[in-house]
Amino acid sequence: MNFRNKDWRNSMRLTVDYNYMMKKFIGDGGFKDSELSEMKEMAADAFDYVADNRGKAMMGWTELPYNQKEIVEDIIATAKDVRRKYKYFVVLGIGGSALGPIAVFNALCHLHYNDLAPSKRKGPKFYVEDNVDPERMAALLDVIEPEKTCFNVITKSGATSETMTQYLVINDILTKALGEKASEHIIATTDEKKGNLIKLAKQYNYKTFYIPDGVGGRFSELCPVGLLPAAVLGLDIKAMLAGAAYMDGVCNKPSIARNPALACAVLQYMAMKRGKNVGVMMPYADSLKLMADWYCQLWAESLGKNVTLDGKPCNVGQTPVKSLGVTDQHSQVQLYTEGPFDKVVTFLSVGKYRKEVMIPHGCEDIPDVCFLGGHTMNELIAAENKATAYALAKAGRQNYTIWLPEVNEFTLGELMYLFELQTAYTGAMFNIDTFNQPGVEAGKQATYALLGKPGYEAKKKELDDAPAAEEKYRV
Ligand code: PA5
Numbered sequence: 001m002n003f004r005n006k007d008w009r010n011s012m013r014l015t016v017d018y019n020y021m022m023k024k025f026i027g028d029g030g031f032k033d034s035e036l037s038e039m040k041e042m043a044a045d046a047f048d049y050v051a052d053n054r055g056k057a058m059m060g061w062t063e064l065p066y067n068q069k070e071i072v073e074d075i076i077a078t079a080k081d082v083r084r085k086y087k088y089f090v091v092l093g094i095g096g097s098a099l100g101p102i103a104v105f106n107a108l109c110h111l112h113y114n115d116l117a118p119s120k121r122k123g124p125k126f127y128v129e130d131n132v133d134p135e136r137m138a139a140l141l142d143v144i145e146p147e148k149t150c151f152n153v154i155t156k157s158g159a160t161s162e163t164m165t166q167y168l169v170i171n172d173i174l175t176k177a178l179g180e181k182a183s184e185h186i187i188a189t190t191d192e193k194k195g196n197l198i199k200l201a202k203q204y205n206y207k208t209f210y211i212p213d214g215v216g217g218r219f220s221e222l223c224p225v226g227l228l229p230a231a232v233l234g235l236d237i238k239a240m241l242a243g244a245a246y247m248d249g250v251c252n253k254p255s256i257a258r259n260p261a262l263a264c265a266v267l268q269y270m271a272m273k274r275g276k277n278v279g280v281m282m283p284y285a286d287s288l289k290l291m292a293d294w295y296c297q298l299w300a301e302s303l304g305k306n307v308t309l310d311g312k313p314c315n316v317g318q319t320p321v322k323s324l325g326v327t328d329q330h331s332q333v334q335l336y337t338e339g340p341f342d343k344v345v346t347f348l349s350v351g352k353y354r355k356e357v358m359i360p361h362g363c364e365d366i367p368d369v370c371f372l373g374g375h376t377m378n379e380l381i382a383a384e385n386k387a388t389a390y391a392l393a394k395a396g397r398q399n400y401t402i403w404l405p406e407v408n409e410f411t412l413g414e415l416m417y418l419f420e421l422q423t424a425y426t427g428a429m430f431n432i433d434t435f436n437q438p439g440v441e442a443g444k445q446a447t448y449a450l451l452g453k454p455g456y457e458a459k460k461k462e463l464d465d466a467p468a469a470e471e472k473y474r475v
Pocket of ligand 1: 094095097154155156157158159160163174216217218219301437440
């Protein structure tokens with residue numbers, strides 16, 4: 001990948017096509033040019049807010065493409081070692097500590113990676129365990145050999161019950177099997193100063209990577225949270241960071257017409273203000289299917305807030321829904337086309353897929369089938385993408401397309417950085433704290449109380465004193 005070459009970089013630029021958000025194309029449900037112009041000032045203010053706060057407080061993520069040179073070298077060397085020594089690599093984490101690694105794995109590795117013969121994979125078999133379903137943990141243990149496995153425990157807070165539970169289970173198995181050597185099988189990715197994992201890492205001398213200050217879970221894919229798993233898979237993490245830096249440069253203008261992340265933010269903000277409370281993320285590529293999951297967390301957890309920065313009540317946010325083209329054309333698209341006018345659909349479209357599959361000629365006496373012969377599956381998926389966008393527009397449904405020339409490390413870095421900026425701009429327009437998650441913390445605290453964590457006695461009492469469930473509401 002030639003990401004150091006300027007022409008190549010420009011050939012990989014993501015673009016946003018929002019024709020089908022506009023009245024001219026979809027009728028009254030669309031925006032007028034004048035309405036977009038009226039947003040200029042608010043857009044410029046959001047741009048300034050993000051520019052002024054870059055690298056500060058919880059906006060440390062903006063600098064990740066630039067400030068990790070040494071860490072990246074350490075990650076690459078560690079990953080090389082992991083690939084040499086281990087047959088399996090397992091990420092233990094949840095939320096922002098898992099969704100990025102899963103999305104990047106799915107986007108950039110073979111779609112049946114773990115089923116490939118070792119000679120056809122660049123790294124060990126790869127699993128991300130982001131739940132505490134006991135059946136899933138048991139299933140993992142059925143398919144890996146712990147003594148041939150490297151476990152990457154990822155938790156910024158070092159307190160998350162799910163991740164620390166997984167750690168306890170795995171550490172117990174490793175210690176019983178390997179004694180003191182167990183610690184060689186664990187890599188910790190966590191906060192440098194706070195939390196339990198850093199204490200354990202020091203006590204047991206785990207190889208450790210730090211999640212920098214100012215980088216919250218859902219904004220952490222471009223730090224060691226995502227870079228180490230990606231490097232273990234043999235992916236080019238320097239190209240990912242270069243893609244993010246490139247998008248940062250592209251978005252360095254306070255104008256909707258020239259900054260794609262700002263354009264997406266404004267379009268979504270305007271749509272939300274007009275009652276479009278559902279945001280559908282619909283990639284037309286299996287490789288990007290789980291990128292939609294990562295986006296859904298980023299968008300939901302960042303924008304779903306009930307108070308503005310100056311303390312005024314608000315209940316803002318948009319419910320993100322993941323959908324897959326073409327698969328969901330045969331299920332959800334019916335709703336998107338004819339159901340309530342409460343959605344904006346974002347398509348992720350790919351210019352060049354990594355493979356081409358020819359559709360052979362055949363069934364010559366069946367015109368409804370034989371017309372497919374001689375085309376490629378690539379042409380078919382592109383046509384279906386175009387047709388769905390058009391059909392939605394024809395039905396007056398707003399949609400826009402983020403176009404990726406290819407899916408590779410560089411364009412993925414661009415895409416993730418674009419979504420992060422879009423989220424930060426939108427949060428600034430709503431004047432909310434984009435980077436906190438009190439709703440998620442509330443659930444974490446109730447769990448601690450239910451399981452008897454010291455310090456949560458009052459919470460436990462609150463739960464015990466809550467009205468008991470009534471039989472009449474059970475069927
Ligand atoms: O975005 C977030 O902050 C959350 O989704 C966290 O990533 C998630 O709750 C896991 O937290 P931690 O990394 O502290 O275990």
